[in-house]
Amino acid sequence: MNQIHTALIALQADYTVLYQKVRHYHWNVRGPQFFQLHAQFEQMYLATALKVDELAERLLAVGAAPLRTYGDVLKHARLKEDSSLPSAHEMVKNLHDDLLALNVNLRALVVEAEKADDPATLNLAEGYGDAQEKEVWMLGAFLES
Numbered sequence: 001m002n003q004i005h006t007a008l009i010a011l012q013a014d015y016t017v018l019y020q021k022v023r024h025y026h027w028n029v030r031g032p033q034f035f036q037l038h039a040q041f042e043q044m045y046l047a048t049a050l051k052v053d054e055l056a057e058r059l060l061a062v063g064a065a066p067l068r069t070y071g072d073v074l075k076h077a078r079l080k081e082d083s084s085l086p087s088a089h090e091m092v093k094n095l096h097d098d099l100l101a102l103n104v105n106l107r108a109l110v111v112e113a114e115k116a117d118d119p120a121t122l123n124l125a126e127g128y129g130d131a132q133e134k135e136v137w138m139l140g141a142f143l144e145s
């Protein structure tokens with residue numbers, strides 16, 4: 001296990017936790033912004049599921065093993081689960097903060113991948129980070145409402 005493997009495993013775990021959180025928010029969001037957020041969260045969990053798959057397959061491509069169980073996911077995840085029922089505003093704030101935290105780790109992985117001469121991992125982490133910076137901005141704009 002090298003640093004790239006460790007970083008990819010932690011990201012697989014984080015996005016798995018995020019996936020369930022966004023599904024939970026999709027199901028349980030309430031209030032005047034229900035239709036907008038219900039649909040937005042659906043887009044987000046679909047995109048997050050694809051990332052879990054890409055990260056797991058990247059791990060296999062570099063000769064490491066993706067996580068197999070939710071137990072292992074929770075051991076490796078840095079993001080926290082949410083069993084509460086937050087307000088719509090708090091849901092958006094939580095996702096905003098999770099994406100910001102993920103971006104710090106994605107940018108660190110870009111640096112590691114560059115050092116390790118691993119352009120595929122670099123491109124993956126950079127692509128996720130770039131798209132998420134835009135998402136962070138949009139979620140932040142929503143929070144100002």
Ligand SMILES: [Fe+2]
Binds near residue numbers: 026042
């Ligand atoms: Fe649904």
